[in-house]
Amino acid sequence: MTSRRTVLTGIGACLMLPGCERIGKTKPVHDLLYSLDGLTMRAQRLVTARGALAREYTEADLSPRFRVNGTRQPASADYARHQKEGFANWRLNVGGMVRRPLQISLSDLRAMPTRTQITRHDCVEGWSAIGQWTGVQLSRILDFARVSERAKYVLFRCADNYGDTPYYETVDMIEARHPQTILAWGMNGDILSVAHGAPLRLRSERQLGYKHAKYVMGVEAIESFAEIGGGKGGFWEDRSGYDWWAGI
Amino acid sequence: MSSNAKGPLVKRHRLSTRVWHWTNMVAIFLLIGSGATIFNAHPRLYWGEYGANFDPAWLVIDDRQSATGPRGFVNIGGAEFDTTGVLGVFEKGGETRMRAFPHWVTIPAEYSLSAGRRYHLLGAWIFGVAGFVYFFWSLFNRHIQRDLIPRKWQLTPACVRADIKNHIKLNFIHSGTEKYSLLQKLSYAGVILVILPVLVATGLTMSPNMNAAWPWLLDIFGGRQSARSLHFIAAFLLIAFIFVHLILVVLAGPYNEIRSMITGKLRLPAGDGR
Numbered sequence: 001m002t003s004r005r006t007v008l009t010g011i012g013a014c015l016m017l018p019g020c021e022r023i024g025k026t027k028p029v030h031d032l033l034y035s036l037d038g039l040t041m042r043a044q045r046l047v048t049a050r051g052a053l054a055r056e057y058t059e060a061d062l063s064p065r066f067r068v069n070g071t072r073q074p075a076s077a078d079y080a081r082h083q084k085e086g087f088a089n090w091r092l093n094v095g096g097m098v099r100r101p102l103q104i105s106l107s108d109l110r111a112m113p114t115r116t117q118i119t120r121h122d123c124v125e126g127w128s129a130i131g132q133w134t135g136v137q138l139s140r141i142l143d144f145a146r147v148s149e150r151a152k153y154v155l156f157r158c159a160d161n162y163g164d165t166p167y168y169e170t171v172d173m174i175e176a177r178h179p180q181t182i183l184a185w186g187m188n189g190d191i192l193s194v195a196h197g198a199p200l201r202l203r204s205e206r207q208l209g210y211k212h213a214k215y216v217m218g219v220e221a222i223e224s225f226a227e228i229g230g231g232k233g234g235f236w237e238d239r240s241g242y243d244w245w246a247g248i
Numbered sequence: 249m250s251s252n253a254k255g256p257l258v259k260r261h262r263l264s265t266r267v268w269h270w271t272n273m274v275a276i277f278l279l280i281g282s283g284a285t286i287f288n289a290h291p292r293l294y295w296g297e298y299g300a301n302f303d304p305a306w307l308v309i310d311d312r313q314s315a316t317g318p319r320g321f322v323n324i325g326g327a328e329f330d331t332t333g334v335l336g337v338f339e340k341g342g343e344t345r346m347r348a349f350p351h352w353v354t355i356p357a358e359y360s361l362s363a364g365r366r367y368h369l370l371g372a373w374i375f376g377v378a379g380f381v382y383f384f385w386s387l388f389n390r391h392i393q394r395d396l397i398p399r400k401w402q403l404t405p406a407c408v409r410a411d412i413k414n415h416i417k418l419n420f421i422h423s424g425t426e427k428y429s430l431l432q433k434l435s436y437a438g439v440i441l442v443i444l445p446v447l448v449a450t451g452l453t454m455s456p457n458m459n460a461a462w463p464w465l466l467d468i469f470g471g472r473q474s475a476r477s478l479h480f481i482a483a484f485l486l487i488a489f490i491f492v493h494l495i496l497v498v499l500a501g502p503y504n505e506i507r508s509m510i511t512g513k514l515r516l517p518a519g520d521g522r
């Protein structure tokens with residue numbers, strides 16, 4: 001009986017955490033771990049409607065205080081100048097694979113048809129906050145710029161840097177053209193604050209918070225994000241290995 | 249108790265149960281460890297749709313400075329417990345670390361939310377697919393109806409008393425017409441029919457994409473943060489079940505029990521032939 005116990009203890013020891021991590025670092029398991037978000041995305045899209053809308057709440061449901069996350073104040077001189085000028089001379093650059101590249105002022109963006117939605121923001125860390133967002137649907141801007149049929153993703157270039165690395169994000173055309181995907185210039189009935197991403201931030205309501213790029217300076221239609229930044233499709237995807245598809 | 253005199257070797261567990269058991273062991277091991285990592289990213293639980301740092305939490309695992317250095321604590325509904333060394337504040341390689349769950353329970357040991365999430369999804373896929381197949385196979389071969397749902401006669405007061413008495417006397421292995429005793433059936437049925445489905449369903453509601461498509465699922469649990477809390481509570485109940493399960497395996501005779509889950513054959517005590 002003693003020897004059997006020893007064997008069982010041995011089996012137990014093999015299962016302990018360091019062993020598990022060593023297995024996780026072998027190439028097949030590493031590749032498997034990095035292919036799961038694609039599998040999960042395809043599986044979820046198989047059982048969910050493409051156009052399904054994230055729930056919209058009422059003003060009574062708003063979080064009393066919407067937590068600020070990530071950058072609170074971009075550090076560049078350019079951003080500081082725009083901030084001082086109340087973003088009066090700031091322009092949103094729309095480019096990449098579009099037939100009509102655009103430079104849109106904040107007042108023109110505000111003059112475009114608006115969408116206001118009260119939605120829940122789910123951070124990858126686990127917390128949630130409900131806020132009201134006002135902005136222009138990204139699909140309108142893509143149509144206005146006459147985006148190419150070959151474009152597969154939309155890239156958002158941002159004004160905030162982490163060290164020398166600028167923040168950026170990408171979403172595919174399904175999320176980019178979703179009716180609730182907006183470039184928001186207003187929050188909770190006010191002009192979007194600097195801490196929450198002024199002058200413009202992305203809302204991609206069916207994905208986790210790190211997709212919702214703040215301080216959006218440029219929007220580009222692209223075919224692939226392999227050559228952009230670290231090649232994984234977003235700042236946190238490059239820096240920390242977060243999944244590109246942030247639907248869960 | 250297990251005795252040295254040998255009784256007959258009988259078939260106890262079918263192949264599907266054995267395969268599922270060991271698949272689950274791997275998947276749940278991954279899920280619990282990586283779930284602890286994910287919890288560490290925001291070690292606060294709330295009720296309702298929203299919840300973040302400024303909102304009241306019903307459970308917090310955190311640390312605070314004291315005259316003698318950082319202290320770890322758990323706060324459950326206002327009642328606070330000092331957990332320094334185990335939760336909130338712990339030692340790793342001679343260094344003091346401040347995180348909710350310590351490195352000896354999290355996967356990976358060194359905090360990485362992105363890696364934890366990947367392991368959690370790997371575990372979830374294994375667990376979800378295996379559980380789905382096992383559940384419907386067990387309905388089809390009537391394992392659930394025949395072995396897991398208690399018989400009427402098992403619920404008579406005399407039988408309930410007898411089963412509790414057997415457990416108190418640590419007399420676990422038995423023959424008879426039923427594979428499982430009443431308490432066994434209740435705990436297995438509770439895990440398979442309640443805890444595991446709640447874990448899967450609340451896990452799915454952690455997805456904003458699923459919530460958009462299936463908002464009714466979130467409504468069942470009363471909102472995103474309630475669902476996150478229930479996911480944690482169900483995981484805690486599952487861990488409690490696993491602890492009791494492992495203790496009972498040891499008390500009932502680990503060699504005989506583990507063999508029965510590998511080969512399917514269980515040795516009955518001497519004089520307990522069928």
